[in-house]
Amino acid sequence: MPAMMGSCALPWNQGEIALQRILHVPPTENPTSTFLSQYGQSMVSRAPLIGLGALDANSRPWSTVWGGETGFSSVIDSDIVGMRALVDRVHDPVVQSLFGHSEETGSIRVDGQGKMISGVTIDLENRKRVKLYGKVIMGTLEDPEGEDEGGRGLVGKRGHAQLVVKIEESLGNCPKYLHKKHIIPALPQPKLISTSPKLPPQAIELINKADCFFISTYHQNTDMDTNYRGGPSGFVRIISNQPEGAVLVYPEYSGNRLYQSLGNLMMNHQAGLVIPDFETGDAVYMTVTTEILIDDEADEVLERSSLAVKMTVVEARYVENALGFRGIPVDKSPYTPPVRYLRSEKEQTLSTTTANEGQTSVHLISRKILSPSIARFRFKLSNTGGTIPAYKPGQYAVFSFKDELDIGYSHMRDDDPLSLNDDYIRTFTVSSFPGAKTLPEDEFEITVRKNRSVTSHLFRWNPRTQLKVPMLGFGGSFKIDTSSIGKDEFVPFIAGGIGITPLVGQLPGVDISRLRLLWSISANDIGVVKDVFRQFPELPESSTLFITQVDKVKDEDFLRSLEDIEAAGATIECRRMSATDLKDIPAGTFYLCSGHALKTLVLDWLKGKNVIFEDFTY
Incomplete structure (x- = not known):
C-alpha cells in the first residue's frame, strides 16, 4: 500500500485492548491516523464505492453502500470530504438516520451537529480500501431532475444525497479477501419486500450466495467503524430463521489483528450490516445484536473456526433494486478459504466438500x-x-x-x-x-x-x-515500469534484504540500464547477492550495495565475495543506507520492498515523492 503520513498514535479502546489480550496479540501502537492521510485522500477521489455507517434515533448502527463510479466523492480540503450519490431515500437506513424518515418529495437540508459517521472507501477492482471516521458537517437530499418521466412511480423513492464530512481518523487496510469486481453505475428503483426480522426467502438466497458484506460498529459516542468482510460465497451461515429474529454467524479470518470492529463489539454488542447483491442491486439491511465466539465456542458452532461472530437480527429490510451500482465479477481473492459450515450442517455437506474439482x-x-x-x-x-x-x-x-x-x-x-x-x-x-x-x-x-x-x-x-x-x-500487481520514464530519468528500486525478490522476478523484462538498485543487505546474506548477480551479469553496474554487520563476518570467503562483486561493477558501501543516498537520483517514481523498519525510514526520506511499495511479513 502506498505511503501514509505519520501521526500521533491513538489509544486503543477498552474493547480492543481486551480482545487483543484474549487472543494474545503482542502490544503495538494503533496505526490509525488522526487525519485523512495522503493515501486516504487519493482513495476518496478514486474509489467508486463507500460503505457507510450511522446510528438511528435509538442509537442502533446501520450500514449502507453508496457510489457507482469514480468521482462521486472528493476531497474538499485536507480533512474535509464531500460525496454526492443517487440513493434510495425511503428505505436506506443510513439515509433515514442522516435525513429523517420521509417519503415526501423536495429538498431536505440538515446540519451535521457533530453526528458520527464511519465509512470504508473501497476499490474492489484494485483491491484497495481505507477506513474513515468523522463528523457530518452538513447534508442535503434532493429529488433527481426529471424524476418519474418513465411513469415508474418512483417520485420520492430515490434522491441525490450530498454529504460533507470532517474526517478525524483514517486507516488503510490490506487487500485480503477483497474480491475483484468492476463497478458500474445503476439507477436505484427501490421496492421494499420485507421489514421482518425473520428473513424472507429472497434474503436467504442473497445471503447464501454473497461473498461480502459491510459492517458498522461503534464505541460510546466517541468512535465508529465501518469495514468490509469477504469470503467464499455463503461464508455467512444462517443458524435459524424464526419470527423473533434470524440468527447468523460468520468466521473472522486471519487479518491485521487490530480487532477494531470486534473491539467495539466487546463493549457494545450491536452492529449494522448491509449485504449487497452486486448483480441485481438488491440489499439486505440489518441491525443486530452480537456475540463474539472464541476458540471452542466458535468451533462448536462453525467448524474449523477459532473466532466468529454470532448475530441475532433485531430489525431487517430486504429492498429490491436498492443500490446505485452493479458489480461485474473479475476475480476471487486468492486468500479465500473454503466455506466453514455449521456443525449442524456437517453431515449433509461432507459429500460436497470432498467433491472439489480443479484443486x-x-x-x-x-x-x-x-x-x-x-x-x-x-x-x-x-x-x-x-x-x-x-x-x-x-x-x-x-x-x-x-x-x-x-x-x-x-x-x-x-x-x-x-x-x-x-x-x-x-x-x-x-x-x-x-x-x-x-x-x-x-x-x-x-x-x-x-x-x-x-x-x-x-x-x-x-x-x-x-x-x-x-x-x-x-x-498482486507490483509492476516495475521502465517504459514511460523521461529521457534523463532512472527507475530506483530500494530493496531491504529479501525485498529483492519482486525485482528478480521482473528483471528479464526490465531495461537494466535505466535501473538504479539500492540494496541494503546483511553481510551474512552475501550469497544472495552473488546468486542474483550470477543470474543477471549486467545488474552490478546499476547497483549500490549497503552491507551491514560487516564486523561480524571476517572470513576470507566473504572478503573474496566483496572483491568479486566490486569487480563486476557494483558499488559497495559497508554502512547503512541514509537519506543522502536517495537525494540526487533523477526519478519520478521510486520502488521499494523491505521490512517495516527500512520502509518507515525510506518513506520519511522520500516525502512528497511518488513511492510504490510492498512490504513483507511472515
Whole structure:
C-alpha cells in the first residue's frame, strides 16, 4: 500500500485492548491516523464505492453502500470530504438516520451537529480500501431532475444525497479477501419486500450466495467503524430463521489483528450490516445484536473456526433494486478459504466438500540454500481437474500449509503465540520470470528467509520425502515500469534484504540500464547477492550495495565475495543506507520492498515523492 503520513498514535479502546489480550496479540501502537492521510485522500477521489455507517434515533448502527463510479466523492480540503450519490431515500437506513424518515418529495437540508459517521472507501477492482471516521458537517437530499418521466412511480423513492464530512481518523487496510469486481453505475428503483426480522426467502438466497458484506460498529459516542468482510460465497451461515429474529454467524479470518470492529463489539454488542447483491442491486439491511465466539465456542458452532461472530437480527429490510451500482465479477481473492459450515450442517455437506474439482496443488521439487537464512525453492504445479494457473512478473503465490502444520486448538502456546490465530496461508513473491527458458511452464520459484513455522518447515524439507500443499492462486500487481520514464530519468528500486525478490522476478523484462538498485543487505546474506548477480551479469553496474554487520563476518570467503562483486561493477558501501543516498537520483517514481523498519525510514526520506511499495511479513 502506498505511503501514509505519520501521526500521533491513538489509544486503543477498552474493547480492543481486551480482545487483543484474549487472543494474545503482542502490544503495538494503533496505526490509525488522526487525519485523512495522503493515501486516504487519493482513495476518496478514486474509489467508486463507500460503505457507510450511522446510528438511528435509538442509537442502533446501520450500514449502507453508496457510489457507482469514480468521482462521486472528493476531497474538499485536507480533512474535509464531500460525496454526492443517487440513493434510495425511503428505505436506506443510513439515509433515514442522516435525513429523517420521509417519503415526501423536495429538498431536505440538515446540519451535521457533530453526528458520527464511519465509512470504508473501497476499490474492489484494485483491491484497495481505507477506513474513515468523522463528523457530518452538513447534508442535503434532493429529488433527481426529471424524476418519474418513465411513469415508474418512483417520485420520492430515490434522491441525490450530498454529504460533507470532517474526517478525524483514517486507516488503510490490506487487500485480503477483497474480491475483484468492476463497478458500474445503476439507477436505484427501490421496492421494499420485507421489514421482518425473520428473513424472507429472497434474503436467504442473497445471503447464501454473497461473498461480502459491510459492517458498522461503534464505541460510546466517541468512535465508529465501518469495514468490509469477504469470503467464499455463503461464508455467512444462517443458524435459524424464526419470527423473533434470524440468527447468523460468520468466521473472522486471519487479518491485521487490530480487532477494531470486534473491539467495539466487546463493549457494545450491536452492529449494522448491509449485504449487497452486486448483480441485481438488491440489499439486505440489518441491525443486530452480537456475540463474539472464541476458540471452542466458535468451533462448536462453525467448524474449523477459532473466532466468529454470532448475530441475532433485531430489525431487517430486504429492498429490491436498492443500490446505485452493479458489480461485474473479475476475480476471487486468492486468500479465500473454503466455506466453514455449521456443525449442524456437517453431515449433509461432507459429500460436497470432498467433491472439489480443479484443486491446484504444488510439489516442492528442489531447494538451494543461498545464505544461512535464505533459500530458493522450486515448485511444480498440478491440478486435479482444471487449468494450471499462470502468473505475471511481480506477482505473489498464495499457499495453504494448514494441512501440513496446523496442530489444532490449544489454550496457550508460549513457543509460538501468533500461531493461535494462524491460518497457515502464506504469500510469497515469485522470484522466477514466467516463460524463462530455464523453467518449464508448470514450475516457479520463490526465494524466502527462514522465519516462523512455514518457512522453517520448508528449510527442514527432506528431498527424499514429498511435500505437497494446496495453492490458492497467484495475485498482486507490483509492476516495475521502465517504459514511460523521461529521457534523463532512472527507475530506483530500494530493496531491504529479501525485498529483492519482486525485482528478480521482473528483471528479464526490465531495461537494466535505466535501473538504479539500492540494496541494503546483511553481510551474512552475501550469497544472495552473488546468486542474483550470477543470474543477471549486467545488474552490478546499476547497483549500490549497503552491507551491514560487516564486523561480524571476517572470513576470507566473504572478503573474496566483496572483491568479486566490486569487480563486476557494483558499488559497495559497508554502512547503512541514509537519506543522502536517495537525494540526487533523477526519478519520478521510486520502488521499494523491505521490512517495516527500512520502509518507515525510506518513506520519511522520500516525502512528497511518488513511492510504490510492498512490504513483507511472515
